[in-house]
Structures are given as structure tokens and as C-alpha cells.
Amino acid sequence: MRLLASICLLLLLGNSTVTRAQSGTFQLKGKIIDGNNKPVSFATVVIEETKNGVTADENGVFTLPLNARKGDRLNLLFSRIGMQTAKDSIIVGDLLNQLVVFRMYELNLSLKEIKVSPESGKSISNSAIVIDRDVIEQTPALSISDLLNLLPNQKFTPPSLQNVQNLNLRIAPTATNTGRSDYGLNNAFGIAIIMDGNLISNNANMQSRNPLRSATGLSGAVVTTGGSVGVGNTDSYSGDNTFGGIDLRQIPTENISKIEVISGVASAKYGEMTDGAVIIERQAGYSPLYIRTQLRDNASNYGFSKGFHLKNNLGALNIGANYTSSFMDNRDKLKAYKRLTTNLMWTKYFGKDEKVKNTFSLDYSKFLDGVKKDPDEELDKTARFDSWNFAVANRLLFNVNKNFMKSASLNMRLSYGEQVTSTEEYVNKPVTLYTLETSPGIHEGNFGPGQYTSLSMIEGKPINYTASLDFNTEFYTGNLKHRFTYGGNFNYSANKGRGQLFDPALPRAQANVNFNSKAGLSERYYDYSLIYPQKDGGVYLEDRFITYILGKPLSSSIGLRLDLQNKYKVLNPRSNFRYKLSGNFDLGLALGFSSKAPGLGQLYPGPVFFDIPLVIHFTGNESTSTYLLYTDRYDQEPKDIKPMKSFTTELNLSYHKNGYNFTLNAFYKNSTNGFGTETRYKFLHLPKYNVEEQAGTKPNLTPTGEYLNTQVSYYSLENNLASKNTGLELMMAFPKFDAIATTLNAALGITRSELTKEGLKSTSYTNDQPENLDYATVGVYENGRTINVQSRGRLSTNTHFPKLRLMIRFTGTFDLIDKNSTPGYSGVPIAYYTADGRYFEVKNFDPADPDMMHLLRTDNVKSSNSDQPAIYSNFHANISKDILKNITLSFNVYNFFNYRPRFRIEGSTDARIPNGRPTFGAELVWKIP
Known part of the structure; x- marks a missing residue:
């Protein structure tokens, strides 16, 4: 299979007839503004396909060279720390003689949509x-x-x-x-x-x-x-x-x-x-x-x-x-x-x-x-x-x-x-x-x-x-x-x-x-x-x-x-x-x-x-x-x-x-x-x-x-x-x-x-x-050989109130299968x-x-088996709130039900505890423009 893939690649590249398309160097002139129509200064603009990019000036204005054919579609990525990443696309040649306006939004809890999962x-x-x-x-x-x-x-x-x-x-x-x-x-x-x-x-x-x-x-x-290494920990x-x-x-x-x-x-x-x-x-x-x-x-x-x-x-x-x-x-x-x-x-x-x-x-x-x-x-x-x-x-x-x-x-x-x-x-x-x-x-x-x-x-x-x-x-x-x-x-x-x-x-x-x-x-x-x-x-x-x-x-x-x-x-x-x-x-x-x-x-x-x-x-x-x-x-x-x-x-x-x-x-x-x-x-x-011992000296x-x-x-x-x-x-x-x-x-x-x-x-x-x-x-x-099977699941609910600048997230995690066997x-x-x-x-x-x-x-x-005997769940919570426009406070807890089941593997004296003890945390983020 390794050889077949290599041959296919060489045939693709070697037998192709390269033609020079009707391409040229175009320029996209744009301006980036925020939700209040104010310029977003010094944001980065990158063409997703080629990774070429520029930085906007203090007025949010940029000029981006486009080396492509007329009619090509290019995807643009706009990023800056503190702003939500924005995506947009253009058709090369359509907007060459005008200033194109793009919009980015400040990253905070007032946004209508916020990603919380990969x-x-x-x-x-x-x-x-x-x-x-x-x-x-x-x-x-x-x-x-x-x-x-x-x-x-x-x-x-x-x-x-x-x-x-x-x-x-x-x-x-x-x-x-x-x-x-x-x-x-x-x-x-x-x-x-x-x-x-x-x-x-x-x-x-x-x-x-x-x-x-x-x-x-x-x-x-x-x-x-x-x-x-600490109280209750003998490992x-x-x-x-x-x-x-x-x-x-x-x-x-x-x-x-x-x-x-x-x-x-x-x-x-x-x-x-x-x-x-x-x-x-x-x-x-x-x-x-x-x-x-x-x-x-x-x-x-x-x-x-x-x-x-x-x-x-x-x-x-x-x-x-x-x-x-x-x-x-x-x-x-x-x-x-x-x-x-x-x-x-x-x-x-x-x-x-x-x-x-x-x-x-x-x-x-x-x-x-x-x-x-x-x-x-x-x-x-x-x-x-x-x-x-x-x-x-x-x-x-x-x-x-x-x-x-x-x-x-x-x-x-x-x-x-x-x-x-x-x-x-x-x-x-x-x-x-x-x-x-x-x-x-x-x-x-x-x-x-x-x-x-x-x-x-x-x-x-x-x-x-x-x-x-x-x-x-x-x-x-x-x-x-x-x-x-x-x-x-x-x-x-x-x-x-x-x-x-x-x-x-x-x-x-x-x-x-x-x-x-x-x-x-x-x-x-x-x-x-x-x-x-x-x-x-x-x-x-x-x-x-x-x-x-x-x-x-x-x-x-x-x-x-x-x-x-x-x-x-x-x-x-x-x-x-x-x-x-x-x-x-x-x-x-x-x-x-x-x-x-x-x-x-x-x-x-x-x-x-x-x-x-x-x-x-x-x-x-x-x-x-x-x-x-x-x-x-x-x-x-x-x-x-x-x-x-x-x-x-x-x-x-x-x-x-x-x-x-x-x-x-x-x-x-x-x-x-x-x-x-x-x-x-x-x-x-x-x-x-x-x-053979010798008096007063080393033995022989x-x-x-x-x-x-x-x-x-x-x-x-x-x-x-x-x-x-x-x-x-x-x-x-x-x-x-x-x-x-x-x-x-x-x-x-x-x-x-x-x-x-x-x-x-x-x-x-x-x-x-x-x-x-x-x-x-x-x-x-x-x-011998060992066969292990592991399965885990996660379910999250995210409740978001943009007007209140509040987000509440509950997460349930589930250890479904944990099986270890030696035939x-x-x-x-x-x-x-x-x-x-x-x-x-x-x-x-x-x-x-x-x-x-x-x-x-x-x-x-x-054969020996070391199987988790049941499905074990765990539950966590996270609450985030923008207290002021530029201050965000978050509070989170792991295992808020304090659910810590124990089980023993047959033939072993060790107890297993799939869930850790409850832990709490709070985070304060202060953003100063």
C-alpha cells in the first residue's frame, strides 16, 4: 500500500500537463469595524488557502494582494486577541474598485453566539x-x-x-x-x-x-x-x-x-x-x-x-x-x-x-x-x-x-x-x-x-x-x-x-x-x-x-x-x-x-x-x-x-x-x-x-x-x-x-x-x-497479549443570556467501559x-x-479480566458573568455531587475510585483596552 500510494502521487504529478491560467495579481482593499461601527485596529487578515496575510492599520484598513484567477473564491480569517475570530469569503475580481467592509465583534458574554466546545x-x-x-x-x-x-x-x-x-x-x-x-x-x-x-x-x-x-x-x-506525598495519599x-x-x-x-x-x-x-x-x-x-x-x-x-x-x-x-x-x-x-x-x-x-x-x-x-x-x-x-x-x-x-x-x-x-x-x-x-x-x-x-x-x-x-x-x-x-x-x-x-x-x-x-x-x-x-x-x-x-x-x-x-x-x-x-x-x-x-x-x-x-x-x-x-x-x-x-x-x-x-x-x-x-x-x-x-587468614593483614x-x-x-x-x-x-x-x-x-x-x-x-x-x-x-x-477497551462520553448544556452577560454550563461525563483482559x-x-x-x-x-x-x-x-463493573457518571458546573464591561468572573466545580463510587477487581485488594474528590475554582479576568 505504501508503494501504491507513492506511485499514484508520482503519476499524478508526472503526467499532468501544466498550463498557465489567466491569473494575475489583484488587490483587496478592506476595512474592519466592530459591533459599534468603530475601526478594529491592527487585526490580522489571512487567506485560509495560502496562509498569506497582512495586518490592518490603526484605522482598521488593509490592502491584501490576491494572486489568483478572476472568479476564484478565497476564504478570509480575521483575528485579534480580545475579538471573536471572524470568517468571510470573497470572489476574486468582484470587489476590486471599492472598499469592502468586514465586521468583528468583541469577545465577551454579550455576543449572541459563543463557542464552548471543540x-x-x-x-x-x-x-x-x-x-x-x-x-x-x-x-x-x-x-x-x-x-x-x-x-x-x-x-x-x-x-x-x-x-x-x-x-x-x-x-x-x-x-x-x-x-x-x-x-x-x-x-x-x-x-x-x-x-x-x-x-x-x-x-x-x-x-x-x-x-x-x-x-x-x-x-x-x-x-x-x-x-x-500528602494526607491520605500513600502513592x-x-x-x-x-x-x-x-x-x-x-x-x-x-x-x-x-x-x-x-x-x-x-x-x-x-x-x-x-x-x-x-x-x-x-x-x-x-x-x-x-x-x-x-x-x-x-x-x-x-x-x-x-x-x-x-x-x-x-x-x-x-x-x-x-x-x-x-x-x-x-x-x-x-x-x-x-x-x-x-x-x-x-x-x-x-x-x-x-x-x-x-x-x-x-x-x-x-x-x-x-x-x-x-x-x-x-x-x-x-x-x-x-x-x-x-x-x-x-x-x-x-x-x-x-x-x-x-x-x-x-x-x-x-x-x-x-x-x-x-x-x-x-x-x-x-x-x-x-x-x-x-x-x-x-x-x-x-x-x-x-x-x-x-x-x-x-x-x-x-x-x-x-x-x-x-x-x-x-x-x-x-x-x-x-x-x-x-x-x-x-x-x-x-x-x-x-x-x-x-x-x-x-x-x-x-x-x-x-x-x-x-x-x-x-x-x-x-x-x-x-x-x-x-x-x-x-x-x-x-x-x-x-x-x-x-x-x-x-x-x-x-x-x-x-x-x-x-x-x-x-x-x-x-x-x-x-x-x-x-x-x-x-x-x-x-x-x-x-x-x-x-x-x-x-x-x-x-x-x-x-x-x-x-x-x-x-x-x-x-x-x-x-x-x-x-x-x-x-x-x-x-x-x-x-x-x-x-x-x-x-x-x-x-x-x-x-x-x-x-x-x-x-x-x-x-x-x-x-x-x-x-x-x-x-x-x-x-x-x-x-x-587463608593472616595476622594483622588481609587474608591470602x-x-x-x-x-x-x-x-x-x-x-x-x-x-x-x-x-x-x-x-x-x-x-x-x-x-x-x-x-x-x-x-x-x-x-x-x-x-x-x-x-x-x-x-x-x-x-x-x-x-x-x-x-x-x-x-x-x-x-x-x-x-501473551493484552486487550483493553475504553469508552467515555460527555454531555454538556450551555445556557447563555447575552443581555445578562451570563453563561451557565453543566457537564456530565460518563465512564462507559473500562475493560482490561489477558487471554x-x-x-x-x-x-x-x-x-x-x-x-x-x-x-x-x-x-x-x-x-x-x-x-x-x-x-x-x-485468562484474566479486569472490568469496570458498571457505568460511572460525574457532573460538573461552570458559571461565567461579565460583572462590568471589561471584568469577567467565573466559578467552576468538579464533581459537585461528591459522587465517588468504589469497586474492586476480582483477585485484587486495591480499590478503584473512578471519580476524584470535589474541587472548586474561581477565575477573574480584567481586560484593560
């Missing part, structure tokens, strides 16, 4: 969902994560900053106590976050333990606290988001004009993604001064933003800042999160016809996230996850408006940050055994005190640079108009931090050798600055055109990407088709491939060390004691890690008439090459020693000639995770019921995910017969390793064989 967007992607400024203003949010809760099949949660907020799209990952799973992390890692045309990358984030040490994979490699906490997507807590909502979420097949323009994209646009231009204060039961948020139009034709300057302080529980402030973000954007048009637009931006953010020591739990760990980040970006748009090219754009972004993850814990044991050696072999170790405070730190200094160059042109083949785009992108990621910092003499309790002569995983210093930078890039071309079938328009977008990711070439064709069945029904079809390169954390997890004691002779005096050990080391080869891949196909049906808007998406997404870990075993043949060690068969296990990073995801998404909007001034909106989603791990799995067993070399110590089995499989091994490392296939398993009988597993023979 809508399906008319973009290249059939699955695009748009959250514009109207919706943002009416939604209580501490970060964009709260806005993305409005998407179909997303869990509706109260605004909070107390946990890492990653986004998952079109997957039902397995629920875990930590909220992290390898499949969920891969999905979040494969979602591109694009702000102002620039990719925000998490590739250089390495704030994590080594995942090759953990039996639980990437999700278990995080740095965590232990025990309590551990981690602020790490390595191996996943961008932590959405870091992005506040100030100055955001629009968010477009693509869950399915995106434009070929976008690379470095397998599971969708979140495209964020911030307003650059004049705006009133906004002062915002949001107070919640566990958080306080303060922010301001202002856009200035500079004199002497120096353009526009936007500034903004946001500060948030929050606690998990105000009664016991052990867990805190604080965020400071500032931004500056300068926009200017150059040239007589304003053909060149340049936007320069600076962003600074600082995050303090941590858990203090509980005075009642002296052995609990404390942890801090602190960071700051600085980014500089520039967007250059050149409107050429020639027959061969319409526009060209160059986007660049450079970010630099410092991340510090630190933990502190008290260790109490008899004696510490440690070594400083990093090379494999037999070494003499050291003894240290057993009671101490262990300090460990991970210091990262991530550097990310992204650049993209895009060209847009238009041409005709006969009467068929093509909007053709092509270009490329480059991504650079590095980490110059000091890395993983440990004192081997004061190891963590989980990372040292036991005094009972057992092998242990240990840690060494790992310098991140020695890691090779990551360099990835790609090129693309895409053709958009409209043809007619049976007299009805078919909108088509056919694109092709070629990506180079970790030295692997990946070809990604993509296509979106939308056919107008009638004046009210649209039918869409899309299919496409995409890929995502591994990040530095997957490429360079660092070495793994095993310290295996050979002799531990301790007399209480270090001068007469000896610790002899063998150090084993494993290093991951970065060249072995391939990019993640996904194939998506989706069917879309939409209906729009008289205020009724229904959109149904059916999708299938097959994700492969996901990043996971695989258990590996190494069998060592180590010498035994005789210990002599080899006995005998050897000890020792088995160690480690975990290699592999492309071994896969998921098949199918589902439906339904969005519904109904016209206003004038009698009660109320509109109704609803969303429903269901996703079924089949999660598999490629290859075989193995289980280690205690060697009860150490002298029997034929005894099976490792059993090899077929890998049973045979517990018979298909192979095994003996005590000395020999590998044997099992063709006829004999449960009576004393060397293998213990390998028969009965714990996974039966």
Missing part, C-alpha cells in the same frame, strides 16, 4: 479538531492539558498540576498505579507538539534511571519518591517524563489563539510523529491588557498578557507572564509544584506591500516540582524535579505572489535548559560493599559504613534545535487547480549535562550488593556530555486539489515524506480525501504512514553494572578484611534502535444543517517498532577461592580450581512493542433551544487496543540443584537454559522430568 476543523486532515479562543476563554484551565480533556474519549479531570501530564490519542493503555505504561509512553512520545510552526522536542530529555536495569521497562525507570510520585511526550503542565493557555489536534492522518508537512499532532498557535499582534487570576482549592494562578503596536512602523510587541503555585493537599504541603513562564513576541511586516512577515519570540520557563520529607516517616525518600528552559524562535514568511511560487517560510527554534533530579534517602544496614571499577573483570572492592544518607542526582542540559523550510505554489492542469507544497525539516538534539551523579560509597538501597554474597545491580557516574548528538530530518511534497465526481466536489490531499531517523530511511505516504455527498453530508477517507525517531534516552541509556561477590571476608576491621568481586558490564548499541512506525486509516462522515453538526470518525491504527525492554541472561563461569586468597556457575539478568532495549487500535469518535452539536436559551453538545468515543510484545519472554528460577548442570534455570515461553495461553515452555548457559528447545515437554517439571506455569493458563 469543533471539527476544515483542514488538510479529516480528523482535525479545533479549540479556538472562544472555547479557551470559557474553559477553566491551568495548562493546555485541561483543554485537551475536551477531546472525545479523554478522561475528564479537574484542573491540576500535581502529576506529569502526557497526552494519549487513540489508544487504550493498561491502567497502572503510577499512571505510566510502556505503551502509553510510546503513544505520548509519538505525538508531535508544534508551537508557532516549530516542533517542541522531548528527544534530549534524559532525566531517568537506566531503563536497562528495570524489569518493568521504560515505565519503571523513573525516579520516584517512596511512601506518602509514590515521579516528575519524570523521559521516554514520553512533552509534559503539558509546562504550557499555560495565555496568548494561545487556537489549538488544532490531529488524531489521524496529518499533512505530509509534519514529521517526527506516529500518533498525532497538537498544533498550537499564539497570537502575535495588538491586544488589550489581560490580567487573570485563578484561585482553586489547591492552586493559585496569576498571569497577564498585552500586545502593543509600536510607533514608527516598528511592528507589534506581545509580552506575557504566568505564575502558578499548587499543592497536592493544602492540609499537608509535602507535594508542591510551582511554574513561572514568560514570553515575548515581536512581529513586523516589511516592504511596501507587506510581503515579508517576521515573528521573533523569546520564552523562558522555570519549574519547581518536589516532595518534602514526611516528618512522621523518617525513612521516606524526598525527591525534587527542578528545571528551567530558554527558547528563541523566528518565523519568516515571504509572500512572493508569483506564478511559480506563492510563498516561502523559514521556521527556526533553539532551546536550552537545565534539569536537576535529586533524591535523598536514609540507608540502614550493617556494612556497605562497593567498588569504583567500571571495566569488566575481577577487582578488589571496598567496605564502607552501613548507616548514611544517600544522595543521588541527575543533571541534564538538553539542547534542541529545529528548522523547517516550506514552499507553496499554485498551478493548473487544465481547469484543475493544484495547491502544491514542498520543503524539509531538520532536528538536532544533544544533552551537555553532567549526567547521573552517584557516590559509589553511599549507594541507594536499591542499587548495591547484598552482604549475603548475592550479585547486585550497582550504579556508576554517567557523563551525558560524551553522548553523540542526534540528527534527524526529512523532506516532503504534497498536492491539494479539488475535482468533481458526479457533479460533486472531491477535495484531495496526496503527500509523500522521506525521513532519515537514526540512520534509517523511512518513506511515509499520506492522503486525505473528502467528498461532498450532498449539501449537508461529507464523506472522508484517509490513510497514511508515519514514523518517530528514538530519543537520546532510548539511544544512550548508559551502561549496566553487576557486582558479583567472590569473597566477602569481613572481620570488623577493614585492614584485615577482603572483598573480592567480579564486575560485569553491558552497553546498549544505539545503532540497533529503529524508528517507531504506524499506519492509520480512517473513515469520516459529517453532517451540517441548521445548527446541527455531527461528525463521526472510525479509525484503525497499527503501531509497530515500539520501544520496550527484553530480558537477557548471561551465564558466567567464575573461580572459587580459599581464604588462592584459587581452588573449582568454578561457580552464576547467572545474571539484564534488559536490552528493543523495538518489540506493537498495538492495534480500532475505534469510533462521535461529536454532536445541536442548535439553540431559544425558549430556554440553551445549546446541547455531546461527545462519545470507544477504543479497543490489542497490545502485544514481539518475541519470547523468559522467567528465571532459583537453582535448587547447583551441582546439576542439566537443571533448567530459565524457562522460555510465548509472549490465557499455555504455560508449557518452548525452550530453556541450563545452569551453565546451554540452550535447549522443548519439543515434547515432560512434566515428570525432574530437571524441567518446575518450568510448567499455571499462573497464566487462565
Whole structure:
């Protein structure tokens, strides 16, 4: 299918006869006024099809060049912070000799119509969902994560900053106590976050333990606290988001004009993604001064933003800042999160016809996230996850408006940050055994005190640079108009931090050798600055055109990407088709491939060390004691890690008439090459020693000639995770019921995910017969699979009284299905390793064989189910009122019925509570013109 799509694209472009249509450069002269017929100064006017635009002057007057054929229809978008986004269309050539008046309205509760829910967007992607400024203003949010809760099949949660907020799209990952799973992390890692045309990358984030040490994979490699993090909360906490997507807590909502979420097949323009994209646009231009204060039961948020139009034709300057302080529980402030973000954007048009637009931006953010020591739990760990980040970006748009090219754009972004993850814990044991050696072999170790405070730190200094160059042109083949785009992108990621910092003499309790002569995983210093930078890039071309079938328009977008990711070439064709069945029904079809390169954390997890004691002779005096050990080391080869891949196909049906808007998406997404870990075993043949004590000095060690068969296990990073995801998404909007001034909106989603791990799995067993070399110590089995089904619904009523400047919104959310099942499989091994490392296939398993009988597993023979036993509902309310013309007060409550049902899964002692406790919040917005 990938080859077929590529051939179709080449035939379309190669066999077309390009004709130069009767086109020319026209000019539209317009003026923008508000509801009181006063000029709207410094608003932005953009042609939706080409993205070319200009800024109106202080009198609302603008001149917009139109390079098109006479009779073409062009759609115009008018935007300015504080004003409701307006849309209009023109026919080229009809209004050339007159001043055309366009109208915008101030965004407040006196408007007749205000959007309160996301809508399906008319973009290249059939699955695009748009959250514009109207919706943002009416939604209580501490970060964009709260806005993305409005998407179909997303869990509706109260605004909070107390946990890492990653986004998952079109997957039902397995629920875990930590909220992290390898499949969920891969999905979040494969979602591109694009702000102002620039990719925000998490590739250089390495704030994590080594995942090759953990039996639980990437999700278990995080740095965590232990025990309590507040009143009534005994779960551990981690602020790490390595191996996943961008932590959405870091992005506040100030100055955001629009968010477009693509869950399915995106434009070929976008690379470095397998599971969708979140495209964020911030307003650059004049705006009133906004002062915002949001107070919640566990958080306080303060922010301001202002856009200035500079004199002497120096353009526009936007500034903004946001500060948030929050606690998990105000009664016991052990867990805190604080965020400071500032931004500056300068926009200017150059040239007589304003053909060149340049936007320069600076962003600074600082995050303090941590858990203090509980005075009642002296052995609990404390942890801090602190960071700051600085980014500089520039967007250059050149409107050429020639027959061969319409526009060209160059986007660049450079970010630099410092991340510090630190933990502190008290260790109490008899004696510490440690070594400083990093090379494999037999070494003499050291003894240290057993009671101490262990300090460990991970210091990262991530550097990310992204650049993209895009060209847009238009041409005709006969009467068929093509909007053709092509270009490329480059991504650079590095980490110059000091890395993983440990004192081997004061190891963590989980990372040292036991005094009972057992092998242990240990840690060494790992310098991140020695890691090779990551360099990835790609090129693309895409053709958009409209043809007619049976007299009805078919909108088509056919694109092709070629990506180079970790030295692997990946070809990604993509296509979106939308056919107008009638004046009210649209039918869409899309299919496409995409890929995502591994990040530095997957490429360079660092070495793994095993310290295996050979002799531990301790007399209480270090001068007469000896610790002899063998150090084993494993290093991951970065060249072995391939990019993640996904194939998506989706069917879309939409209906729009008289205020009724229904959109149904059916999708299938097959994700492969996901990043996971695989258990590996190494069998060592180590010498035994005789210990001969000597008075006043260390004992004399002599080899006995005998050897000890020792088995160690480690975990290699592999492309071994896969998921098949199918589902439906339904969005519904109904016209206003004038009698009660109320509109109704609803969303429903269901996703079924089949999660598999490629290859075989193995289980280690205690060697009860150490002298029997034929005894099976490792059993090899077929890998199982997990099937998860999740379905959630949302129903909202919005009662709006424009004359009263009042809006009341009630939202009911429904957890319909939450099913997790593991089909049973045979517990018979298909192979095994003996005590000395020999590998044997099992063709006829004999449960009576004393060397293998213990390998028969009965714990996974039966299928297991973890089903939500009922449908659970939750209800929320939001009231907004314009107190004065320029002051708006909002009050919101989550779970206002305090409905918190509990249920237990059969065979588990843990209780699940689908609804969080009630939370309250109020927001005051003061707009100063």
C-alpha cells in the first residue's frame, strides 16, 4: 500500500500537463469595524488557502494582494486577541474598485453566539479538531492539558498540576498505579507538539534511571519518591517524563489563539510523529491588557498578557507572564509544584506591500516540582524535579505572489535548559560493599559504613534545535487547480549535562550488593556530555486539489515524506480525501504512514553494572578484611534502535444543517517498532577461592580450581512493542433551544487496543540443584497479549443570556467501559537454559522430568479480566458573568455531587475510585483596552 500510494502521487504529478491560467495579481482593499461601527485596529487578515496575510492599520484598513484567477473564491480569517475570530469569503475580481467592509465583534458574554466546545476543523486532515479562543476563554484551565480533556474519549479531570501530564490519542493503555505504561509512553512520545510552526522536542530529555536495569521497562525507570506525598495519599510520585511526550503542565493557555489536534492522518508537512499532532498557535499582534487570576482549592494562578503596536512602523510587541503555585493537599504541603513562564513576541511586516512577515519570540520557563520529607516517616525518600528552559524562535514568511511560487517560510527554534533530579534517602544496614571499577573483570572492592544518607542526582542540559523550510505554489492542469507544497525539516538534539551523579560509597538501597554474597545491580557516574548528538530530518511534497465526481466536489490531499531517523530511511505516504455527498453530508477517507525517531534516552541509556561477590571476608576491621568481586558490564548499541512506525486509516462522515453538526470518525491504527525492554541472561563461569587468614593483614586468597556457575539478568532495549487500535469518535452539536436559551453538545468515543510484545519472554528460577548442570534455570515461553477497551462520553448544556452577560454550563461525563483482559495461553515452555548457559528447545515437554517439571506455569493458563463493573457518571458546573464591561468572573466545580463510587477487581485488594474528590475554582479576568 505504501508503494501504491507513492506511485499514484508520482503519476499524478508526472503526467499532468501544466498550463498557465489567466491569473494575475489583484488587490483587496478592506476595512474592519466592530459591533459599534468603530475601526478594529491592527487585526490580522489571512487567506485560509495560502496562509498569506497582512495586518490592518490603526484605522482598521488593509490592502491584501490576491494572486489568483478572476472568479476564484478565497476564504478570509480575521483575528485579534480580545475579538471573536471572524470568517468571510470573497470572489476574486468582484470587489476590486471599492472598499469592502468586514465586521468583528468583541469577545465577551454579550455576543449572541459563543463557542464552548471543540469543533471539527476544515483542514488538510479529516480528523482535525479545533479549540479556538472562544472555547479557551470559557474553559477553566491551568495548562493546555485541561483543554485537551475536551477531546472525545479523554478522561475528564479537574484542573491540576500535581502529576506529569502526557497526552494519549487513540489508544487504550493498561491502567497502572503510577499512571505510566510502556505503551502509553510510546503513544505520548509519538505525538508531535508544534508551537508557532516549530516542533517542541522531548528527544534530549534524559532525566531517568537506566531503563536497562528495570524489569518493568521504560515505565519503571523513573525516579520516584517512596511512601506518602500528602494526607491520605500513600502513592509514590515521579516528575519524570523521559521516554514520553512533552509534559503539558509546562504550557499555560495565555496568548494561545487556537489549538488544532490531529488524531489521524496529518499533512505530509509534519514529521517526527506516529500518533498525532497538537498544533498550537499564539497570537502575535495588538491586544488589550489581560490580567487573570485563578484561585482553586489547591492552586493559585496569576498571569497577564498585552500586545502593543509600536510607533514608527516598528511592528507589534506581545509580552506575557504566568505564575502558578499548587499543592497536592493544602492540609499537608509535602507535594508542591510551582511554574513561572514568560514570553515575548515581536512581529513586523516589511516592504511596501507587506510581503515579508517576521515573528521573533523569546520564552523562558522555570519549574519547581518536589516532595518534602514526611516528618512522621523518617525513612521516606524526598525527591525534587527542578528545571528551567530558554527558547528563541523566528518565523519568516515571504509572500512572493508569483506564478511559480506563492510563498516561502523559514521556521527556526533553539532551546536550552537545565534539569536537576535529586533524591535523598536514609540507608540502614550493617556494612556497605562497593567498588569504583567500571571495566569488566575481577577487582578488589571496598567496605564502607552501613548507616548514611544517600544522595543521588541527575543533571541534564538538553539542547534542541529545529528548522523547517516550506514552499507553496499554485498551478493548473487544465481547469484543475493544484495547491502544491514542498520543503524539509531538520532536528538536532544533544544533552551537555553532567549526567547521573552517584557516590559509589553511599549507594541507594536499591542499587548495591547484598552482604549475603548475592550479585547486585550497582550504579556508576554517567557523563551525558560524551553522548553523540542526534540528527534527524526529512523532506516532503504534497498536492491539494479539488475535482468533481458526479457533479460533486472531491477535495484531495496526496503527500509523500522521506525521513532519515537514526540512520534509517523511512518513506511515509499520506492522503486525505473528502467528498461532498450532498449539501449537508461529507464523506472522508484517509490513510497514511508515519514514523518517530528514538530519543537520546532510548539511544544512550548508559551502561549496566553487576557486582558479583567472590569473597566477602569481613572481620570488623577493614585492614584485615577482603572483598573480592567480579564486575560485569553491558552497553546498549544505539545503532540497533529503529524508528517507531504506524499506519492509520480512517473513515469520516459529517453532517451540517441548521445548527446541527455531527461528525463521526472510525479509525484503525497499527503501531509497530515500539520501544520496550527484553530480558537477557548471561551465564558466567567464575573461580572459587580459599581464604587463608593472616595476622594483622588481609587474608591470602588462592584459587581452588573449582568454578561457580552464576547467572545474571539484564534488559536490552528493543523495538518489540506493537498495538492495534480500532475505534469510533462521535461529536454532536445541536442548535439553540431559544425558549430556554440553551445549546446541547455531546461527545462519545470507544477504543479497543490489542497490545502485544514481539518475541519470547523468559522467567528465571532459583537453582535448587547447583551441582546439576542439566537443571533448567530459565524457562522460555510465548509472549501473551493484552486487550483493553475504553469508552467515555460527555454531555454538556450551555445556557447563555447575552443581555445578562451570563453563561451557565453543566457537564456530565460518563465512564462507559473500562475493560482490561489477558487471554490465557499455555504455560508449557518452548525452550530453556541450563545452569551453565546451554540452550535447549522443548519439543515434547515432560512434566515428570525432574530437571524441567518446575518450568510448567499455571499462573497464566487462565485468562484474566479486569472490568469496570458498571457505568460511572460525574457532573460538573461552570458559571461565567461579565460583572462590568471589561471584568469577567467565573466559578467552576468538579464533581459537585461528591459522587465517588468504589469497586474492586476480582483477585485484587486495591480499590478503584473512578471519580476524584470535589474541587472548586474561581477565575477573574480584567481586560484593560
